[in-house]
Amino acid sequence: MIEARGIKKRFGAQHVLNGVDLRIDDGEAVAIIGRSGGGKSILLKHLIGLLSPDEGEVLIRGLPIAHLSERQLLDVRKEFGLLFQSAALFDSMTVHENVAFPLRRDRQLTSAEIGMRVDEALAMVDLPGTGAKRPAELSGGMRKRAGLARAIVYRPKVLLYDEPTTGLDPIVSDSIDQLIKRLCEQLRTTTVVVTHDMRSVRAIAQRVLMLHEGKIYANAATSDLFASTDPVVSAFVKGVSTPKDLLL
Amino acid sequence: MISAIASRFTHAMEGLGSVALLAQEAMSSIVRKHWEPGLLLYHTYFIGLKSLSVVLITGAFTGMVLAAQTYFQFHKVGMDTATLAIVSISMCSELGPVLSGLMVAGRVGASMAAELGTMKVTEQIDALRALATHPVDYLVAPRLVAATIVMPMLTVCSICVGILAAYVVGVGLLGIDPAYAWHNMIHYTSVEDVVMGLIKSVIFGALVALVGCYKGLNCQQGAEGVGRATTEAVVFSSITILISNFFLTLVLTRLFTKS
Known part of the structure; x- marks a missing residue:
């Protein structure tokens, strides 16, 4: 179980998080939505201790x-897998070396076992046979898949996704959504997805937390959120801007 | 005006403290065997072998110009055969370690800051942390160990080539008597001069690695941030080498004189 109590974070004069409270139970698939620059990724990094x-x-x-x-x-982070928005693959390594990295650092498996686990992880994300490639040789979607293979190879209990479909075309985005859903079911992990892609939310999440003005503004089941009549939630879900938004 | 100076001084002291904390974390990582020794060979190759040519060229031409200048002055008072002794002592205790340190700072310190800085702005360092790997264990400690091992080796190469080049210029070009010049060099150069140079080179190697890694790990966002970190790594490590050299000379000379 992951819990946040009254998290506040500011960078200079800008208050990004202004008292965030949330609770995510084991096995849940939760989406955190909100405006761009609203602090979703910052919140996610707090959950894994990358920011305090x-x-x-x-x-x-x-x-x-x-x-x-x-x-x-x-030790705490060994329970987590994190897919970064940019995938954050180590560009000096091949895909195979990237995926094998956490296992090699752990020093508990033989090279043959590591090889098997890497091949298994690459197959799970539909990237078999790409182990010898460098990250620079991969497309955006393939990079995300490789990043995901690296995040799941050591079988974490919680998977965090930072904008997994940003910058991808609708077809690749849908395939990533399906992949996340499949992994969530196969690995029985707790899943937290930060996104502003409402298609992803509908495809993946059981529950949605909406971050607005540094606080959790809405906390609802996915179907309830899409049916919400609250003006802030509704505008975000439908993607309707106001004249004030044009200045942002 | 005064508040601006005070602010810059405070900022500089904070930076110094942060480098000291990084050094402590790296030492702790090495002693407790958290670090990644598998990377040592690569960094030794990169810092050592790849820097060898620039260090040799620097050592050779420094030895040559030092020999020529010393000869021109000593010739006036008939002390031509002391030329190689001056070159040898200078190269062993001062010029060898300092110039090698500066060359490595320019080549390796900049490269470390650029590599780690790029990793920081592309979230690769956060990825390391998310994969339960301490950045100091994986990035800093292997570079620190490699730099402290390799710098004395580079310095020895620089000193040898410098003296050899000085010998060629002095004996071959300026006509100094080779037997007396060699005898004087051996007579006046002490073991302490060589040891002092080696101790300095170990410390300069550690300084270059620590400053380079610190600047990379703390670089600001974007291409501008990486560029600034790279420049600052070279400038700060060079200045640190020159300042620490003065104090090391005082301390080590006093130490060796007493013993």
């Missing part, structure tokens, strides 16, 4: 992590 809040606390299975040292956080 100015105020408030993040609890992973009851363990407060906000003030743990970087080295103490390493």
Whole structure:
């Protein structure tokens, strides 16, 4: 279970998170939605301890992590897999080396076992036979898949996705959505997806949290959110701008 | 005006403190065996072998010009045969380690800052952390160990080539008596001069790696941030080498004189 209590974070004069409270239970598939630049990715990085809040606390299975040292956080992060918006593959390594990286660092498996696990992970994300390629040789969708293979290869309990379909065409976006849903069911992981792609939300999430003005504005089942008549939620779901938005 | 100076001073002290904390974390990683020794060979190759040519050229021409200048002055008072001794002592205790350090700072320090800076702005360092890997274990400690191993080797090469080049210029070009020049060089160059140079080179190697890694890990966003980090890595490591060289000379000379 992941819990955030009153998280506040600011960068300079800009208050990005202004008292975020949330709770995500084991096995849930949750989407965090909100406007671009609204702090969704920042919130996600707080959940895995990549950022620490100015105020408030993040609890992973009851363990407060906000003030743990970087080295103490390493053990906590072993339970998490994170797919970055840019995939963040190590560009000096091949796809195979990227996916094998967490297993090699763990030093518990033989090279043959690591090879099998890497091939298995690449097959799960529909990327068999690409192990020898460099990240620069992959398309955007393939990079996301490779990043996802790296995130699942060590079988984490929680998978976090930072805008998994941003920058991809609708067909590739849909294939990524289906892949996330399939992995969630196959691996029985807790899934947290940060996105502003409402198609992804509908395809993946059981529950949606909407971040607005630094706080969780809406917390509802996916079908309820799409049916909401709240003007802020409705405008976001339908993608309707106001004259004020043109200035942003 | 005063507040601006105070602010810059505070900022500089903060930077110094952060480098010290990075050094402490890297040392802890090495001692507790958290680091990745598999990368040592690659970094040793990159820092050492790839820097060898530039260090040799620097050492050779420094030795040559030092020999020529010393000869021109010493010739006036009939001390031609002391030329190689001056070159040898200078190269061993000062010029060898300092110039090698500056050359490595320019080549390797800049490269470390650019590589780590690019990793930072493309979220690869966050990816390392998300994969339960401490960036210091994987990125800093192997570079620090490699730099401290390789710098003394590069310095020895620089010193040898510098003295050899000085010998060629002095004996072959300026007509110094080779037997007396060689004898004087051996007589006046002490083991302490060589040891002092080697100790300095180890410290300069560590400084270049730490400053380069620190600047890369703390670089600002975007291409401009990476560019600035690279420039600052070269400038700060060069200045640090020159300043620390002065204090090291004072301390080590006092130490060796007492013993």
